[in-house]
Amino acid sequence: MDNQKLSSFYKNKKILVTGHTGFKGSWLTMLLKYLGAEVAGYSLEPATTPSLFRVLGLNGNVKNYFSDIRDFETVKSVFEKEKPEIVFHLAAQPLVRDSYDDPLYTFQTNILGTANILEAIRLSEQTKTAVMVTTDKVYENKESSAAYKEGDELGGHDPYSTSKACAEFVVRCYNRSFFQDRTVYRQPKSFVASARSGNVIGGGDWSKDRLVPDIVRAVYERQEKVLLRNPASIRPWQFVLEPLLGYLLLARKLFHKEASFIGAWNFSPESGNFIQVEEMTKRAFILLGKGEYAIKEDKSKYETSVLKLDSQRAKKELGCKAVLSLHETLSWTFQWYKDFYLSKDMGELTKEQIKAFLTKAGYG
Numbered sequence: 008m009d010n011q012k013l014s015s016f017y018k019n020k021k022i023l024v025t026g027h028t029g030f031k032g033s034w035l036t037m038l039l040k041y042l043g044a045e046v047a048g049y050s051l052e053p054a055t056t057p058s059l060f061r062v063l064g065l066n067g068n069v070k071n072y073f074s075d076i077r078d079f080e081t082v083k084s085v086f087e088k089e090k091p092e093i094v095f096h097l098a099a100q101p102l103v104r105d106s107y108d109d110p111l112y113t114f115q116t117n118i119l120g121t122a123n124i125l126e127a128i129r130l131s132e133q134t135k136t137a138v139m140v141t142t143d144k145v146y147e148n149k150e151s152s153a154a155y156k157e158g159d160e161l162g163g164h165d166p167y168s169t170s171k172a173c174a175e176f177v178v179r180c181y182n183r184s185f186f187q188d189r190t191v192y193r194q195p196k197s198f199v200a201s202a203r204s205g206n207v208i209g210g211g212d213w214s215k216d217r218l219v220p221d222i223v224r225a226v227y228e229r230q231e232k233v234l235l236r237n238p239a240s241i242r243p244w245q246f247v248l249e250p251l252l253g254y255l256l257l258a259r260k261l262f263h264k265e266a267s268f269i270g271a272w273n274f275s276p277e278s279g280n281f282i283q284v285e286e287m288t289k290r291a292f293i294l295l296g297k298g299e300y301a302i303k304e305d306k307s308k309y310e311t312s313v314l315k316l317d318s319q320r321a322k323k324e325l326g327c328k329a330v331l332s333l334h335e336t337l338s339w340t341f342q343w344y345k346d347f348y349l350s351k352d353m354g355e356l357t358k359e360q361i362k363a364f365l366t367k368a369g370y371g
Contacts, residue, residue, distance in 0.1 A: 013042065013255065013256075013259070013365070013370045014042045014043060014370075016259050016262075017039060017042040017043060017044045017255070017259075018042065018043035018044065019043060019044070019045060020044045020045065020092055020093055021044075021045050021047075021089065021090060021091050021092045021093075021133075022039055022044045022045065022046050022047070022091055022092065022093045022094070022095065023046075023047050023048070023049060023085070023086070023089055023091035023093075023094045023095070024036050024039070024046060024047075024048050024049070024094075024095045024097065025048070025049045025050060025076060025094070025095070025096045025097055025098035025120075025124060026049075026050050026076075026096070026097035026098035026099060027046075027048030027049070027050050027060070027065070027069070027071075027097070028048065028050040028051065028052065028053045028054070028058065028060040028065075028073075029050065029053075029054070029060075029097065029098075029101070030059055030209075030211060030212040030213075030214060030247070031097055031140075031207060031247060031251070032048070032050065032060075032097045032098075033058075033059040033060045033063060033065060033211065034059070034209060034211070034247045034248065034251060034357075035095060035097065035251050035254070036048060036060075036065055036069060037063055037065065037357055037358070037361065038248065038251055038255070038361055039255075040065075040068060040069070041358060041361050041362075042255075046069045046070070047069060047070040047071075047072065047085070047089045047091065048065075048069050048070065048071050048072065049072045049074065049076070049082065049085055049098065050071075050072075050073065050076075050098055051073060051074075051075065051098075052073050054214075055213040055214060056213075057213060058213065059210075059211030059212070059213075062211060062347070062353050062354075063211070063353065063354050063357060064354055070089065072085050076098040076116060076120035076123060076124070077115050077116060077119055077120055077123065078123075079123045079126065079127075082123045082124065082127050083126075083127050083130065085127075086127040086128075086130070086131050086134070087131075090131070090133040090134075091131075091133065091134055092133060092134065092135055092136070092262070093134070093135065093136045093137070093138075093258050093262060094124065094128060094134055094136070094137040094138070095137075095138050095140065095254060095258070096121065096124045096137060096138070096139045096140060097140045098116070098120055098124075099116060099117050099120070099140075099171075100112060100113045100116040100117055100167070100170075101142075101167075101214070102167065102214065102215070102216055103144070103165050103167045103168070103216075103308070103310055104216045104308050104310075105167075105216070106165055106166035106167035106170070107165060107166065107308045110166035113166045113167055113170050114166065114169075114170050114173075116170075117167070117170035117171055117173070117174050118170055118173045118174055118177060121139060121174040121177050121178065122177050122181075124137070124139070125137075125139075125177065125178065125181040125199070126181075128181075128186075128197050128199070129181065129185050129186070129196075129197075134197055135197060135198065135261075135262055135264075136197065136198050136199070136258050136261040136262045137197065137198075137199045137200075137258075137261075138199075138200055138201075138202050138254045138257055138258050138261070139174070139178050139199065139200070139201045139202070140201070140202045140204075140254070141171045141172075141174055141175055141201050141202065141203050142167075142168070142171045142203060142204070142205050143155075143203050143204055143205030143206070143243070143273070143275065143314055143316050144163065144167065144168040144171060144205060144311070144314065145161050145162075145163065145168065145171045145172040145174075145175050145203055146159055146160065146161060146162065146172075146314075147159070147160040147161060147162025147163070148162070148164065148168075148311050148314060150311065150312055150313060151313070152313060152315065153315070154275070154315040154316055154317035155273070155314075155315065155316055155317060156273070156317045156319075156320075157203075157270070157271040157272065157273055157320060161175055161176070164309055164311075165308070165309060165310075174201075175201055175271065178199060178201045181199065182199055182269060182270075186198070186199055187266075187269065195264070195266065198261035198262070198264060198265075198266070198268070198269055199261070199269065200257055200261060200268060200269055200270055200271070200272060201270070201271045201272065202250065202253065202254055202257065202271075202272050202274060203271060203272065203273050203274065203316065204245065204250035204253075204273070204274035204275065204316070205243065205275075205314070205316075206242045206243050206244060206245060207245050207246070207247040207249070207250060208244055208245070208246065208247065208336065208337075208340050209246055209247035209248070209339070209340050209343065210339075210340055210342075210343020210344055210347065210353070210356075210357070210360075211343065211347075211353070211357075218242075218284060218287060218288070219291070219340060221233055221234075222288060222291050222292075222295075222298065223344050225298070226292075226295055226297060226298045227344070227348050232299045232300055232301045233288060233298065233299070233300040233301070234300070234301055234302075234303045235284055235285060235288060235300055235301070235302050235303065235304075236303065236304060236305040236310075237284055237304065237305075237310060237312065238283065238284050238285035238288075238302050238304075239283055239284070239285065239312065240283065240284050240310065240311070240312045240313070241281050241282065241283055241284075241312065241313040241314075241315075242281070242282070242283075242284060242287070242314075243275055243276050243280055243281050243314075243315065243316070244276065244280050244281075244282065244287060244333060244336055244337070245274075245275065245276040245280060245336065246330075246331045246335075246336040246339060246340065246364075248330075248360070248361065248364045249274070249276065249329065249330060249331065250274040252327065252330070252364075252365075252368060252370070253272070253274040253321055253325060253327040254274075256325045256326070256327055257272060257321075257325060260325065267324075268324070268325075272318075272320060272321055272325075273316040273317060273318040273320065273321060274316075274318055274321055274327065275315070275316035275317070275318040276329055276333075276336075277329045279332070279333055280329075280333045280336065281315060282333070285300075285302075287337075288300050290337055291337065291341060294337055294338060294341040294342075295341055295344075295345065330364060330367050330368045331364070331367070339360060343356065343357070343360070
């Protein structure tokens with residue numbers, strides 16, 4: 008399929024994005040609007056102040072349903088009203104450290120919430136495709152430098168990782184029991200896949216306990232040192248539009264009933280984007296022109312020290328190759344924040360980054 012037709016595919020498509028008020032969800036919603044899609048969003052109200060959702064003016068630019076993903080009757084009613092053709096499910100309790108403080112809420116949101124969306128898809132006559140977003144942390148982590156492949160064992164140490172691994176099993180169950188069951192349907196009813204990625208960065212993230220927002224708040228708001236809990240931990244620093252483009256390419260394949268694209272997919276940056284937290288912080292300060300840090304290790308809540316994904320399948324079958332280098336990833340991210348604190352028009356700047364990214368990726 009011609010790369011240039013990504014926008015023509017999504018134009019006027021009826022799409023539901025869950026978790027659309029979050030960092031990643033706001034970027035995805037903005038990207039879909041840029042491509043001309045009709046977007047409805049289902050989410051809780053924005054959890055941070057400021058929030059990317061409001062900064063981009065999305066509260067007045069999409070159909071918003073502010074409700075809990077655990078409320079099936081409301082989820083079902085939104086599906087009945089909006090009749091989405093494609094669903095991107097991002098709604099979640101997304102923080103590892105918060106999952107220790109409230110494990111029950113984490114399990115309810117990430118497992119039951121996923122089941123609610125899948126059940127609504129099962130009952131819908133219009134929904135053809137869904138991409139269920141989980142995380143790179145779904146794997147049984149051996150703390151190894153080897154990259155995990157889609158078929159590797161799932162697991163989880165903390166409640167967040169475990170809840171997301173469980174969500175993967177729920178997706179697999181619905182695919183096997185309902186969507187692909189030819190004893191029930193003459194042809195598969197819906198084409199559903201899960202997407203695993205992690206540590207995405209970009210402008211507009213103000214979540215707690217994440218490095219980039221911690222750096223930005225310390226430098227621009229509190230004017231204090233950044234405290235690093237795990238300076239030697241290695242993370243994959245990936246610009247937010249990289250996996251989002253992968254989700255769009257995957258959904259397009261699924262929409263055209265290409266059954267080989269059902270299942271799990273890894274989305275991860277190149278090996279050069281895997282660097283330590285301390286090194287990442289130093290590079291951020293260079294780009295921002297200021298900043299200091301101190302090391303204050305905190306082992307009270309277990310966090311992985313290294314986690315890598317093998318995304319060869321996405322590269323080969325979706326053509327989903329890395330677009331930005333590590334330097335470009337960091338430059339685009341921190342330029343966004345610099346402009347925000349200079350009170351520039353962030354809606355326009357975000358559109359410019361989207362346009363530049365799609366052009367660089369060959370989808371402009």
